[in-house]
Amino acid sequence: MARIAVDAMGGDLAPRAPIAGALLALAALPQDLHIDLVGPTGIIEAELAALLAGEYAGLAHLRERLAIIEAPDVIEMTDKPSVALRGKTNSSMVLGIRRVADGHAHGFVSAGNTGAQMAASLMILRLHAGLTRPAIGTIFPTALQPVLVLDAGANVDCAPDELVQFARIGTVYAQALLGRPEPVVGLLSIGEEPEKGNTAVKEAHQRLRAEAGIHFLGNVEGRDIARGRADEGPFDVVVCDGFVGNVLLKFYEGLAPMIIGMVSKAAGLNPHDMAASLKQLDAEAYGGAPLLGVKGVSIICHGRSSARAIHNAIAVALRAHESGMVDAIGRKLSDGLPDASHSGTAA
Amino acid sequence: MARIAVDAMGGDLAPRAPIAGALLALAALPQDLHIDLVGPTGIIEAELAALLAGEYAGLAHLRERLAIIEAPDVIEMTDKPSVALRGKTNSSMVLGIRRVADGHAHGFVSAGNTGAQMAASLMILRLHAGLTRPAIGTIFPTALQPVLVLDAGANVDCAPDELVQFARIGTVYAQALLGRPEPVVGLLSIGEEPEKGNTAVKEAHQRLRAEAGIHFLGNVEGRDIARGRADEGPFDVVVCDGFVGNVLLKFYEGLAPMIIGMVSKAAGLNPHDMAASLKQLDAEAYGGAPLLGVKGVSIICHGRSSARAIHNAIAVALRAHESGMVDAIGRKLSDGLPDASHSGTAA
Numbered sequence: 001m002a003r004i005a006v007d008a009m010g011g012d013l014a015p016r017a018p019i020a021g022a023l024l025a026l027a028a029l030p031q032d033l034h035i036d037l038v039g040p041t042g043i044i045e046a047e048l049a050a051l052l053a054g055e056y057a058g059l060a061h062l063r064e065r066l067a068i069i070e071a072p073d074v075i076e077m078t079d080k081p082s083v084a085l086r087g088k089t090n091s092s093m094v095l096g097i098r099r100v101a102d103g104h105a106h107g108f109v110s111a112g113n114t115g116a117q118m119a120a121s122l123m124i125l126r127l128h129a130g131l132t133r134p135a136i137g138t139i140f141p142t143a144l145q146p147v148l149v150l151d152a153g154a155n156v157d158c159a160p161d162e163l164v165q166f167a168r169i170g171t172v173y174a175q176a177l178l179g180r181p182e183p184v185v186g187l188l189s190i191g192e193e194p195e196k197g198n199t200a201v202k203e204a205h206q207r208l209r210a211e212a213g214i215h216f217l218g219n220v221e222g223r224d225i226a227r228g229r230a231d232e233g234p235f236d237v238v239v240c241d242g243f244v245g246n247v248l249l250k251f252y253e254g255l256a257p258m259i260i261g262m263v264s265k266a267a268g269l270n271p272h273d274m275a276a277s278l279k280q281l282d283a284e285a286y287g288g289a290p291l292l293g294v295k296g297v298s299i300i301c302h303g304r305s306s307a308r309a310i311h312n313a314i315a316v317a318l319r320a321h322e323s324g325m326v327d328a329i330g331r332k333l334s335d336g337l338p339d340a341s342h343s344g345t346a347a
Numbered sequence: 348m349a350r351i352a353v354d355a356m357g358g359d360l361a362p363r364a365p366i367a368g369a370l371l372a373l374a375a376l377p378q379d380l381h382i383d384l385v386g387p388t389g390i391i392e393a394e395l396a397a398l399l400a401g402e403y404a405g406l407a408h409l410r411e412r413l414a415i416i417e418a419p420d421v422i423e424m425t426d427k428p429s430v431a432l433r434g435k436t437n438s439s440m441v442l443g444i445r446r447v448a449d450g451h452a453h454g455f456v457s458a459g460n461t462g463a464q465m466a467a468s469l470m471i472l473r474l475h476a477g478l479t480r481p482a483i484g485t486i487f488p489t490a491l492q493p494v495l496v497l498d499a500g501a502n503v504d505c506a507p508d509e510l511v512q513f514a515r516i517g518t519v520y521a522q523a524l525l526g527r528p529e530p531v532v533g534l535l536s537i538g539e540e541p542e543k544g545n546t547a548v549k550e551a552h553q554r555l556r557a558e559a560g561i562h563f564l565g566n567v568e569g570r571d572i573a574r575g576r577a578d579e580g581p582f583d584v585v586v587c588d589g590f591v592g593n594v595l596l597k598f599y600e601g602l603a604p605m606i607i608g609m610v611s612k613a614a615g616l617n618p619h620d621m622a623a624s625l626k627q628l629d630a631e632a633y634g635g636a637p638l639l640g641v642k643g644v645s646i647i648c649h650g651r652s653s654a655r656a657i658h659n660a661i662a663v664a665l666r667a668h669e670s671g672m673v674d675a676i677g678r679k680l681s682d683g684l685p686d687a688s689h690s691g692t693a694a
Contacts, residue, residue: 143605153537156545190500190593198503198590222597226605243545244591246537250569251595256606258490258573262628263610263621274610281606 001032004317005096005105008039008047009074010112012304015039015047018111021310023051026062029315036105038069038096071095077303081115085123093117097124100296107297107317109288111305117298118154118291125296130333133158134293135166136242136300137173138249139286142228148174149188149225149238152289153246160203163187163239165333167214169292170237172332176323177316180236186220188240192230194219200241208239213332222248256281287312290320293329297321348379351664352443352452355386355394356421357459359651362386362394365458368657370398373409376662383452385416385443418442424650428462432470440464444471447643454644454664456635458652464645465501465638472643477680480505481640482513483589483647484520485596486633489575495521496535496572496585499636500593507550510534510586512680514561516639517584519679523670524663527583533567535587539577541566547588555586560679569595603628634659637667640676644668 006022008015022035037044045068052060073091075084085094093116099105101124110117118134127134135151150166150173151158158166167185174183187205189197194205196219208216217235224230225238225248240248257275264271275281287309288299297320301313320326353369355362369382384391392415399407420438422431432441440463446452448471457464465481474481482498497513497520498505505513514532521530534552536544541552543566555563564582571577572585572595587595604622611618622628634656635646644667648660667673 143608156537188594190503190590190597198588201590222594222599223601225598226601240594241545243537243548244594247535247569247587247591248594248598250537251572251598252569252602254570254573255599255602259603259606259628260610261490262625263607264614266621266625267611267614267616269614274613278609278613281609 001034002318002321003034003036003105004314005036005038005069005099005108006310006314007092007096007108007110007112008037008044009092010110011301012077013306014111015043016051017305017307018310019044019047020051020056020307021305021314022066023056023059023062024307024311025314026065027059028311029318033318034065034067035314036067036069036096036099038071038092038099039074040072041068041070044068069095069099075113075116077113079113079116081113081119084113084116085119094120094124097121097296097298100298101125106321107299109299109301109310109313109317111301111303111310114153114300117300121291121294121296121298125294125298127293128295128330128333131165131293133162133165134291135169136289137170137292138245138289140225140252141281142226144228144234146178147225147228147236147238148178149240149245149248150292151240151242151245152249153242154291155242157243158200158241160200160207163200163204163241164207164211165293166239167208167211167216167237168332169329170239171214172329173290173292173325174236176325176328177319178236182215183236184215184217184234185237185239186217186224186230186235188238188244189219190221192219192221204239285312286316287314288316290316295326295330297326348381349665349668350381350383350452351661352383352385352416352446352455353657353661354439354443354455354457354459355384355391356439357457358648359424360653361458362390363398364652364654365657366391366394367398367403367654368652368661369413370403370406370409371654371658372661373412374406375658376665380665381412381414382661383414383416383443383446385418385439385446386421387419388415388417391415416442416446422460422463424460426460426463428460428466431460431463432466441467441471444468444643444645447645448472453668454646456646456648456657456660456664458648458650458657461500461647464647468638468641468643468645472641472645474640475642475677475680478512478640480509480512481638482516483636484517484639485592485636487572487599488628489573491575491581493525494572494575494583494585495525496587496592496595497639498587498589498592499596500589501638502589504590505547505588507547507554510547510551510588511554511558512640513586514555514558514563514584515679516676517586518561519676520637520639520672521583523672523675524666525583529562530583531562531564531581532584532586533564533571533577533582535585535591536566537568539566539568632659633663634661635663637663642673642677644673
């Protein structure tokens with residue numbers, strides 16, 4: 001049995017999108033999945049009743065796999081994280097994450113205030129030993145296979161040591177959730193030569209080169225992300241600071257539909273039809289990005305997440321739980337080198 | 348009369364692409380344009396003879412507007428900039444830039460070693476007073492109109508003051524070369540709120556807000572670049588450090604053809620036909636990126652520039668010269684506020 005807590009009040013489209021997303025997830029994912037909807041009971045019950053009486057009329061049988069967890073406070077998108085956590089201890093965000101820490105739920109999904117979700121996850125779930133910061137892991141489509149890019153926005157100024165931590169965390173994630181047995185890690189920079197990059201990246205390059213347990217490819221450039229490979233070969237994980245990663249992620253999210261629109265127009269095609277046929281470019285396909293490095297599954301979704309995005313984020317939370325990713329990251333960081341047998345072959 | 352010096356030995360496709368590009372430019376641009384081909388005379392004469400006897404047979408009448416400037420040394424792509432400049436003072440790169448400094452040419456175009464071109468431009472042309480670093484200005488297509496993004500790779504670690512300098516330089520460039528009378532400047536960050544961003548960006552935001560002569564929109568995000576506008580309105584210039592700008596530029600250059608290819612395939616169309624019909628997404632359309640802030644026109648091209656890219660870069664050099672951009676940047680930086688009449692209306 002798996003149980004995922006969903007923030008019913010998180011996001012621009014809440015409570016409808018999170019609650020509808022929970023129903024979609026229950027319909028599509030294995031029978032032993034249960035979902036906790038966290039928020040004000042009255043609001044959730046009313047929305048659920050409306051959905052089951054209308055658009056989701058066929059899904060009433062799923063109601064028994066849904067629980068409502070009362071949380072009277074709501075953290076707004078504009079609330080400062082610290083203020084929200086101090087003042088709104090009975091919010092859906094705080095109580096949802098607390099259920100993961102207490103072992104009542106195996107993961108938490110929210111499209112609410114990202115800063116507050118990071119702060120609450122840090123405070124309540126806490127970091128693994130050996131880490132100084134968590135990282136947001138996002139999946140980028142490429143011409144080859146999807147790659148994990150981290151950090152996508154949890155840390156704006158990163159020390160070299162933090163970039164090395166992201167390489168370790170990313171290695172475990174790619175093993176556990178992307179099915180890559182020996183993930184290859186690239187460091188995002190502005191040239192493939194080790195001496196290219198900003199101060200933090202140049203030092204991180206030297207550290208990664210010497211790091212056991214990391215299959216370090218070297219620097220990768222912006223164009224390599226789209227290709228999914230550098231001249232030296234393909235990669236599974238791209239490490240960067242959260243400022244660069246967030247700018248890139250949002251640039252991608254804006255650029256892909258723009259180009260699809262332009263190409264469709266030039267070819268006289270319907271851009272919606274085109275976008276629908278290009279599943280691999282769909283930003284909603286992964287639905288949510290895990291906050292990696294904390295001792296529990298906390299999935300961060302876009303503020304404007306649709307029901308479909310929430311459904312996919314719940315699937316990510318479920319896979320993260322079932323893969324044992326959180327414990328694996330902890331082992332990789334504390335015991336050191338689960339795959340040290342390979343590191344001896346590095347040049 | 349205008350005269351542009353072209354590095355005949357610069358780039359992966361030299362000497363053919365630069366020499367062919369010069370012929371294309373002479374054929375397409377006004378009659379009073381003259382071009383200096385800088386490099387080893389024997390090599391240039393042989394390549395020119397081959398082109399005029401073959402693919403460019405119809406262009407022999409343009410020969411009289413071409414001069415060959417002897418430069419026996421060649422800076423390789425792998426040379427360290429400092430070593431190249433000390434050891435190869437008779438290189439096409441150094442002698443070409445020197446012609447601009449001496450007033451013999453109005454601009455220089457090279458697809459050679461970018462680091463060496465930056466170093467030689469700084470050493471020989473020198474920076475305008477008031478600047479500590481130059482910036483590479485690149486044009487990004489958007490859903491609205493093209494925008495100038497700077498810096499795209501000249502500076503990897505930028506102080507807040509340097510980001511403010513880029514805003515001033517970019518304002519003049521957008522006026523002079525993009526025809527925007529009152530350019531609006533955005534600061535690339537990870538959220539629109541002033542408190543979002545890394546340390547340098549947060550301080551630059553406050554400085555830009557107080558800066559007279561800059562029409563500062565506020566922060567813009569990655570997705571806004573593709574849209575060409577933030578929620579507050581459209582913009583003409585995006586300021587960022589050279590690490591982020593270079594990663595973004597290369598990501599765009601890799602992603603655009605990848606998406607065009609995927610959409611074309613999904614629609615059963617020829618990707619080359621599609622790319623050809625999408626002129627606004629063509630990275631070669633601008634051909635070269637000016638090194639902004641030095642006292643002379645120095646245009647940096649991709650190492651793998653085609654003849655067409657060189658032709659377009661020569662057009663950029665010509666427009667930069669004719670617009671008086673270099674002097675205008677100097678005035679903006681030293682005298683202060685050429686458009687102070689507008690700054691009084693800023694909030």
